[in-house]
Amino acid sequence: DIQMTQSPSSLSASVGDRVTITCQASQDISNYLNWYQQKPGKAPKLLIYDASNLETGVPSRFSGSGSGTDFTFTISSLQPEDFATYYCQQYDILPITFGQGTRLEIK
Amino acid sequence: EVQLEESGGGVVQPGGSLRLSCAASGFTFASFAMTWVRQAPGKGLEWVSSISGSDDITYYADSVKGRFTISRDNSKNMVYLQMNSLRAEDTATYYCAKDTNVIVPNWFDPWGQGTQVTVSS
Numbered sequence: 663d664i665q666m667t668q669s670p671s672s673l674s675a676s677v678g679d680r681v682t683i684t685c686q687a688s689q690d691i692s693n694y695l696n697w698y699q700q701k702p703g704k705a706p707k708l709l710i711y712d713a714s715n716l717e718t719g720v721p722s723r724f725s726g727s728g729s730g731t732d733f734t735f736t737i738s739s740l741q742p743e744d745f746a747t748y749y750c751q752q753y754d755i756l757p758i759t760f761g762q763g764t765r766l767e768i769k
Numbered sequence: 770e771v772q773l774e775e776s777g778g779g780v781v782q783p784g785g786s787l788r789l790s791c792a793a794s795g796f797t798f799a800s801f802a803m804t805w806v807r808q809a810p811g812k813g814l815e816w817v818s819s820i821s822g823s824d825d826i827t828y829y830a831d832s833v834k835g836r837f838t839i840s841r842d843n844s845k846n847m848v849y850l851q852m853n854s855l856r857a858e859d860t861a862t863y864y865c866a867k868d869t870n871v872i873v874p875n876w877f878d879p880w881g882q883g884t885q886v887t888v889s890s
Contacts, residue, residue: 696876698814705864705880706806706814717878749814753875757830758816 664688664752668761674769679740683764685733685750693729694754700763701746709748710735740766771795771879775865778884781855789850789884791865799823799843802868804877805850807861807886817863818850819874826872833859855888862886 665688697710710726750761777789804819818839866877
């Protein structure tokens with residue numbers, strides 16, 4: 663199975679900060695990498711697909727980049743509603759696997 | 770508007786069975802694969818199973834293979850997860866999600882609100 667390792671596991675930041683989360687795959691997954699946001703008690707929400715494509719309706723402060731084994735997810739200017747847990751997910755090879763999540767908290 | 774609504778969760782004893790259902794609306798159901806993802810309490814997301822739009826291809830995580838069966842009824846816009854030989858480690862919120870591909874799972878959007886499954890004696 664492909665292991666997805668997110669870093670950091672948790673992060674404290676302030677409104678207006680620029681935040682970056684990384685996701686590393688245990689093998690080359692090309693650009694078959696997605697990012698989700700999950701708020702407490704809610705279902706995950708797709709933000710980015712194929713490493714860098716913004717899902718329709720998602721604010722442009724969210725972005726993604728990378729290919730191969732190393733990927734980055736960035737929030738350019740944190741808003742109060744962005745405090746949540748973020749997951750990466752690969753779909754290059756089954757089984758589909760998720761990163762362990764990055765919890766973004768208010769500083 | 771695409772909507773997914775899960776049902777069928779509950780408390781079951783180890784070794785027991787449950788059947789989860791997911792009612793879909795707002796899209797051409799047979800044109801998309803469907804997926805179940807679970808989340809144990811306080812833990813991350815785990816892919817469980819997917820089924821192609823035409824119902825002829827199924828995929829399972831090793832952790833549930835041989836115990837869980839995914840199926841769909843395209844005439845009713847429903848997807849199901851039959852869970853047998855349940856274990857304590859199957860305790861989780863189970864989410865139904867729409868794929869963007871008809872055959873092979875890739876990304877999931879949207880997700881249902883989830884249904885809770887608790888395996889306990």
